[in-house]
Amino acid sequence: MNPSSPARIKIYVSGAVAFFLASVALVAATLVWNARQVALADSATQATRFVAGAEAALNRSLLSVDVLLASMDELLGLSTAMVDWIDSDSASQRLRSSARQNLMVRYVALVDAQGKVIASSDAAGSRLALDLPAGFLDEVLNQSVSTLMVSQPVVSFASAEKVLYFARHLKMADSSRVVALAELPVTSLSSVLVQGVDISGLQVTLERAGGQMLLSVPGREDAVTHTLSPPLETLDDSGPNWRAPARLSGEVALVVYRPILYQDLRISASIPQRDALASWRTERNAVALTALAFLAMILAAGGFALRYIDRMTQARLAIAQSKATLDQALESMVSGFVLLDGMQRVVQWNRRFEEIFPWLQPMLAPQVPFRKVLEEKARHHLPHASDAERALWIEHRLALQAQPQGPHEQSLPDGRVIQITERVTPDSGLVITYHDVTALRQASAEIESLAFFDPLTNLPNRRLLMDRMQQATAASVRSGQHGALLFLDLDHFKTLNDTLGHEVGDMLLRQVAQRLKTCVRREDTVARLGGDEFVVMLSDLSEHSSEAAAYARRVGQKILRKLNQPYTLGTHTYHSTPSIGATLMGGAMQPSVDLLKQADIAMYQVKSQGRNALCFFDPQMQIAISQRAQLESDLQLALTGRQFVLHYQPQFHLDGRMVGAEALIRWRHPERGLLTPGHFIGVAEESELIVPMGHWVLRTACEQLAAWQGDARYRHVQLSVNVSARQFRQRDFVARVVEVLRETGARPHLLKLELTESLVLDNVDDTIAKMGLLKTKGVRFSVDDFGTGYSSLAYLTRLPLDQLKIDQSFVRNLGVKHTDDVIVQTIIGMARNLELDVIAEGVETQAQKDFLALHGCQFFQGYLMGRPMPVADLEAQLGTSSAALA
Numbered sequence: 006m007n008p009s010s011p012a013r014i015k016i017y018v019s020g021a022v023a024f025f026l027a028s029v030a031l032v033a034a035t036l037v038w039n040a041r042q043v044a045l046a047d048s049a050t051q052a053t054r055f056v057a058g059a060e061a062a063l064n065r066s067l068l069s070v071d072v073l074l075a076s077m078d079e080l081l082g083l084s085t086a087m088v089d090w091i092d093s094d095s096a097s098q099r100l101r102s103s104a105r106q107n108l109m110v111r112y113v114a115l116v117d118a119q120g121k122v123i124a125s126s127d128a129a130g131s132r133l134a135l136d137l138p139a140g141f142l143d144e145v146l147n148q149s150v151s152t153l154m155v156s157q158p159v160v161s162f163a164s165a166e167k168v169l170y171f172a173r174h175l176k177m178a179d180s181s182r183v184v185a186l187a188e189l190p191v192t193s194l195s196s197v198l199v200q201g202v203d204i205s206g207l208q209v210t211l212e213r214a215g216g217q218m219l220l221s222v223p224g225r226e227d228a229v230t231h232t233l234s235p236p237l238e239t240l241d242d243s244g245p246n247w248r249a250p251a252r253l254s255g256e257v258a259l260v261v262y263r264p265i266l267y268q269d270l271r272i273s274a275s276i277p278q279r280d281a282l283a284s285w286r287t288e289r290n291a292v293a294l295t296a297l298a299f300l301a302m303i304l305a306a307g308g309f310a311l312r313y314i315d316r317m318t319q320a321r322l323a324i325a326q327s328k329a330t331l332d333q334a335l336e337s338m339v340s341g342f343v344l345l346d347g348m349q350r351v352v353q354w355n356r357r358f359e360e361i362f363p364w365l366q367p368m369l370a371p372q373v374p375f376r377k378v379l380e381e382k383a384r385h386h387l388p389h390a391s392d393a394e395r396a397l398w399i400e401h402r403l404a405l406q407a408q409p410q411g412p413h414e415q416s417l418p419d420g421r422v423i424q425i426t427e428r429v430t431p432d433s434g435l436v437i438t439y440h441d442v443t444a445l446r447q448a449s450a451e452i453e454s455l456a457f458f459d460p461l462t463n464l465p466n467r468r469l470l471m472d473r474m475q476q477a478t479a480a481s482v483r484s485g486q487h488g489a490l491l492f493l494d495l496d497h498f499k500t501l502n503d504t505l506g507h508e509v510g511d512m513l514l515r516q517v518a519q520r521l522k523t524c525v526r527r528e529d530t531v532a533r534l535g536g537d538e539f540v541v542m543l544s545d546l547s548e549h550s551s552e553a554a555a556y557a558r559r560v561g562q563k564i565l566r567k568l569n570q571p572y573t574l575g576t577h578t579y580h581s582t583p584s585i586g587a588t589l590m591g592g593a594m595q596p597s598v599d600l601l602k603q604a605d606i607a608m609y610q611v612k613s614q615g616r617n618a619l620c621f622f623d624p625q626m627q628i629a630i631s632q633r634a635q636l637e638s639d640l641q642l643a644l645t646g647r648q649f650v651l652h653y654q655p656q657f658h659l660d661g662r663m664v665g666a667e668a669l670i671r672w673r674h675p676e677r678g679l680l681t682p683g684h685f686i687g688v689a690e691e692s693e694l695i696v697p698m699g700h701w702v703l704r705t706a707c708e709q710l711a712a713w714q715g716d717a718r719y720r721h722v723q724l725s726v727n728v729s730a731r732q733f734r735q736r737d738f739v740a741r742v743v744e745v746l747r748e749t750g751a752r753p754h755l756l757k758l759e760l761t762e763s764l765v766l767d768n769v770d771d772t773i774a775k776m777g778l779l780k781t782k783g784v785r786f787s788v789d790d791f792g793t794g795y796s797s798l799a800y801l802t803r804l805p806l807d808q809l810k811i812d813q814s815f816v817r818n819l820g821v822k823h824t825d826d827v828i829v830q831t832i833i834g835m836a837r838n839l840e841l842d843v844i845a846e847g848v849e850t851q852a853q854k855d856f857l858a859l860h861g862c863q864f865f866q867g868y869l870m871g872r873p874m875p876v877a878d879l880e881a882q883l884g885t886s887s888a889a890l891a
């Protein structure tokens with residue numbers, strides 16, 4: 006147990022309290038005991054003194070009575086006279102004057118041996134009636150030597166009070182004996198004894214040796230004669246005896262007695278212990294009360310002390326706990342922490358601080374001046390600095406600390422970045438926190454990089470490019486220098502991605518980025534916009550636009566050359582080509598977006614012209630693009646404004662029957678009149694518009710089929726509907742076709758969906774799945790433009806086709822271009838082998854038809870037989886052809 010532990014302190018305090026309690030009790034007990042002894046001793050002294058005084062007083066009183074009695078001999082001349090000679094009256098007269106001298110005596114009398122009063126001082130004289138105790142007179146007369154004798158107390162006949170008779174015998178001349186007698190009221194003797202005495206509880210007795218009591222103070226009324234026991238002689242008188250019974254009350258008392266001069270009389274004084282200790286008891290109570298008060302105070306003080314200790318302990322505990330919590334909090338802080346006092350000395354620091362600055366660990370101690378810590382830090386932070394530079398650094402740090410300005414950062418030689426925050430404490434100390442923000446800074450650098458750089462190629466991204474373009478344009482306006490923007494796109498990149506995967510695509514993009522950088526100057530910018538689109542910004546080329554254009558063209562061609570060189574993509578060797586669109590910058594403040602759009606337009610121009618080339622922006626291109634945008638929005642309006650109609654181009658069997666028709670969309674343009682698909686279908690296909698448009702065509706055609714159901718002239722007619730790739734690739738394409746068939750009630754086998762060869766090839770599995778589903782419903786399929794793509798027997802056999810359509814480009818050249826003749830023959834042969842129908846479109850001449858028929862083609866479509874026409878015309882033609890055949 007710790008010597009100053011609260012438990013030990015409490016033991017000490019409890020011990021001290023016990024000690025003081027015992028001391029006070031002991032002192033009080035001693036005081037009380039001593040006071041008792043003193044009280045008893047005082048009472049003993051008083052009793053002794055009293056007895057001595059009373060003895061003297063009694064002796065004096067009795068002596069005066071004795072003298073009075075003895076003087077009666079001489080007064081009345083008894084020794085020389087005979088009894089008969091005594092004149093009672095004159096003798097009484099003399100006695101009266103003699104007795105008057107003694108105030109205690111009621112009367113004196115002279116009595117003969119027979120008890121007859123000879124004379125008396127009483128007014129009755131010799132006629133005084135005496136009522137002496139029996140035997141008393143004889144006792145007096147029989148004394149050999151005359152001495153004063155005292156009778157038993159008796160109740161006086163005359164005064165009805167207790168009296169004592171004192172007597173002695175006197176000898177007459179004839180030697181006969183008479184008795185001189187005096188009557189004394191007991192009260193007058195008593196008052197002699199206790200005159201001026203004030204002793205509490207004092208009991209006084211005058212008694213004979215045998216215990217016969219003559220008088221007592223206080224007086225006892227119960228008996229005239231009373232024998233006290235034990236006799237006084239038997240009491241232990243070696244010292245004050247407080248164990249004796251009081252003579253009158255019998256209580257435990259101190260009894261003191263003395264014999265007096267006369268006979269065997271003793272005077273006793275008894276002081277009962279109760280009375281002797283009466284004042285002591287008061288004192289004792291006062292002492293006890295005082296002691297109790299002290300004890301209470303000590304107990305209270307002890308209690309307070311213990312409570313104080315408890316509170317102190319709790320407070321210490323609470324402080325210790327909060328310190329522990331604080332320490333824990335400090336230790337678990339992710340930041341380093343140092344607390345300095347007002348003298349800039351180290352008070353406290355946490356483990357994180359040591360972790361951030363491990364080299365400070367050996368020197369860290371409470372009270373270390375922070376300057377020393379800074380000196381040590383300077384050694385590590387500025388390893389190559391001179392002493393003066395380090396001193397300057399330290400002074401700078403101290404100055405900053407004196408007036409903290411908010412968080413600031415410090416870069417350590419090992420690359421870490423520490424954010425330091427100083428805060429002044431209320432006692433002028435300083436709390437310094439050190440936060441390692443290295444990861445944060447790296448992250449923000451990465452974020453910045455992500456925000457401005459393309460993560461794949463590390464080239465500036467669109468955002469940074471736009472920013473640099475803006476700066477370059479502003480600079481070029483000031484300097485008059487022209488720059489150029491080259492927008493390039495990799496040809497067929499999508500195919501590479503789809504066939505060899507994105508990783509290979511990414512490899513190509515990285516290598517293209519590298520090659521592009523080698524084609525330009527350091528001050529030029531190569532950026533990647535996303536996908537396979539790159540932009541090269543060439544700045545400060547020339548004041549003259551023509552020179553600048555020439556320079557840009559050279560760079561563009563250099564890029565073309567470089568990018569045309571084969572790439573090694575993993576195990577593949579790949580040949581890629583770019584399409585580059587260029588535009589000039591400068592001369593005027595042009596928005597970056599517009600410049601980028603111009604280059605983009607030029608690039609599309611290259612694409613449309615066969616790719617792998619460089620083309621400068623032509624304002625005409627922009628006009629075309631604008632028109633295209635206008636067309637797109639017009640198309641949108643056309644859809645909602647019901648401006649589309651369907652024309653039908655009849656399809657004939659070799660035998661001249663009209664077997665069906667192809668539904669071809671027309672646009673009743675409010676200003677431009679009836680437009681063929683060539684004016685708008687391309688734009689519609691490039692935008693999403695082809696989907697709702699195609700759906701409208703499908704529904705309209707099906708409604709037509711349903712309308713023809715009830716007419717025998719038309720109900721056999723099949724309708725071919727063109728389906729564009731984007732429409733076919735819709736996930737719900739099959740569901741929508743089925744829905745349209747159900748809603749219109751058209752018979753599915755009369756509906757023939759025309760898919761282009763490229764569509765079928767694009768995703769063969771999806772195509773087969775969708776065609777298969779629709780095939781189960783009865784829908785038929787024809788491959789449009791057959792022969793233009795890369796059709797192979799392999800996929801043809803997998804597709805649930807019904808018909809191949811020979812593209813009109815081949816038909817057109819029949820008899821003109823031998824290869825087309827061969828292709829057409831091959832297609833017809835192939836269809837026959839696969840048991841598919843074959844139809845030729847674009848048949849314009851009888852020669853073409855004959856050629857086709859000769860080689861086995863059975864179905865024909867073309868201007869020769871009929872142009873696309875409104876439904877009414879078709880119905881009319883149908884009627885005619887049916888009639889002709891009939």
Ligand SMILES: Nc1nc2c(ncn2[C@@H]2O[C@@H]3COP(=O)(O)O[C@H]4[C@@H](O)[C@H](n5cnc6c(=O)[nH]c(N)nc65)O[C@@H]4COP(=O)(O)O[C@H]3[C@H]2O)c(=O)[nH]1
Nearest residue numbers: 669670681682683702727728729847848849867868869873
């Ligand atoms: N020179 C010449 N041309 C002939 C002859 N016979 C037919 N033609 C034309 O050839 C095109 C045949 O349609 P396509 O190959 O499907 O080619 C269609 C088709 O690809 C597309 N198209 C038309 N309507 C729709 C449609 O509703 N949906 C979709 N997706 N495309 C459609 O527009 C293309 C052009 O359609 P149109 O302008 O109507 O042009 C039609 C038609 O008028 C002929 O003897 N000589």
